[in-house]
Amino acid sequence: FKVKLIQPVAMEQGLRFAIREGGRTVGAGVVTKILD
Structure with missing residues (x-):
């Protein structure tokens, strides 16, 4: 799923x-992919 960070x-x-x-x-969790 996608996560949007506050900062x-x-x-x-x-x-x-x-x-x-x-x-x-x-x-x-673990970061699996950087989208932006």
Whole structure:
């Protein structure tokens, strides 16, 4: 699925990331493709 970031962030393919909300991790993944 596509994700739109609130702020620009330097990313590259293969980068691992975590999505946090209110101090809790609600998701995690790996960047598989850079679209723009």
